[in-house]
Amino acid sequence: MxxxxxxxxxxxxxxxxxxxxxxxxxxxxxxxxxxxxxxxxxxxxxxxxxxxxxxxxxxxxxxxxxxxxxxxxxxxxxxxxxxxxxxxxxxxxxxxxxxxxxxxxxxxxxxxxxxxxxxxxxxxxxxxxxKGIDSGEENCDIRLLHSNFSVSLEGNSEIELTKMEFKLLEFLSAKPKCTFAYKEIYEHLWHQEYHSSKRYRISNTIFRIREKLGDLDGSRYIKTVHSKGYLLNVEEVQR
Missing domain, CATH: 3.40.50.2300 (Response regulator)
Structure with missing residues (x-):
């Protein structure tokens, strides 16, 4: 190689x-x-x-x-x-x-x-x-707990998030497996006009969420969609 x-x-x-x-x-x-x-x-x-x-x-x-x-x-x-x-x-x-x-x-x-x-x-x-082996997709249950801005994965203990982290995860969870553009995410969370120079705010928040969910490479829960944005890679979210 x-x-x-x-x-x-x-x-x-x-x-x-x-x-x-x-x-x-x-x-x-x-x-x-x-x-x-x-x-x-x-x-x-x-x-x-x-x-x-x-x-x-x-x-x-x-x-x-x-x-x-x-x-x-x-x-x-x-x-x-x-x-x-x-x-x-x-x-x-x-x-x-x-x-x-x-x-x-x-x-x-x-x-x-x-x-x-x-x-x-x-x-x-x-x-x-x-290559050639179908490993299938793993479905992961996510439950959002609005009372204390936390999330539970597959029925395990709660993971605490900041208010901004929770809002971003909640926004992505509105349509699991659908891509949300950087512009949509930024304007929803910060209520300001989006500019590419502000993209680091989104990536920084995503990084912190992934770190807390044990998904730093983005292979399981929050996936990066090339040049577009992010999606939540689960079938269903409990609210």
């Missing part, structure tokens, strides 16, 4: 790319791409994942690139941000925008490699192993 990584470089130096290329080349093919060429030359169509080297660039430009990828037809591509400096402030911001991981100088390249390997290589191998 050949996995191709696109290395988006905000640095004018090639030293970081050469270091990462040397470390990853045994298991991945990695190609350096200028930030201005990422969409112009359709580089994303040829990659399985993206690594962004922030360099000394202001985080705003990197946020724009992440948002552009997530809003494109390649919005499901895994993204990692890498930097040779501390990214303490930027880490939460990048994660809210939907990146898979943030690695700065406090992390080793081995951790970056394992994160990529676990997110891409193993799922691909599992998909090959199970």
């Amino acid at each position: 050949s996995i191709s990584l696109r290395f988006v470089d905000f640095s004018n130096e090639g030293e970081t790319f050469e270091k990462i290329q040397k470390f990853l080349k045994k298991d991945f093919s990695i190609h350096r791409v200028g930030k201005d060429d990422l969409f112009d030359k359709d580089e994303l169509a040829q990659g399985n994942a993206v690594i962004i080297n922030i360099g000394d660039e202001d985080s705003y430009a990197v946020c724009e690139t992440i948002t552009s990828i997530r809003n494109s037809r390649f919005g499901m591509l895994p993204i990692w941000v890498f930097g040779d400096r501390e990214l303490t402030y930027e880490r939460l911001l990048f994660l809210q925008l939907g990146v898979n991981g943030v690695f700065d100088k406090s992390f080793s390249l081995s951790e970056l490699f394992l994160s990529i390997d676990n997110s891409i290589k193993y799922p691909h191998e599992l998909q090959e192993q199970t």
Whole structure:
């Protein structure tokens, strides 16, 4: 299996790319791409994942690139941000925008490699192993408890949510297995006109709900619909 990584470089130096290329080349093919060429030359169509080297660039430009990828037809591509400096402030911001991981100088390249390997290589191998096998869909009972803004999964103990988290889950539950657009979700929850720059508010709330439901990858309860929005992947919700 050949996995191709696109290395988006905000640095004018090639030293970081050469270091990462040397470390990853045994298991991945990695190609350096200028930030201005990422969409112009359709580089994303040829990659399985993206690594962004922030360099000394202001985080705003990197946020724009992440948002552009997530809003494109390649919005499901895994993204990692890498930097040779501390990214303490930027880490939460990048994660809210939907990146898979943030690695700065406090992390080793081995951790970056394992994160990529676990997110891409193993799922691909599992998909090959199970190809042609109909595993069926698992129906999960969800019960919304309005009295204390909590949810119960499959009759188990209650999981407490914030009011905003509960409202978002309740909104999705109005039509299970139907996709709700980012615009619909945002304007319903925040009662403001939607702009793509505000999408991080939705993704951040979804992340916290998934974390509490034990569904961080979104494979079971709340699914991401590429470039559109989210859906609640259950047959029925008890209210």
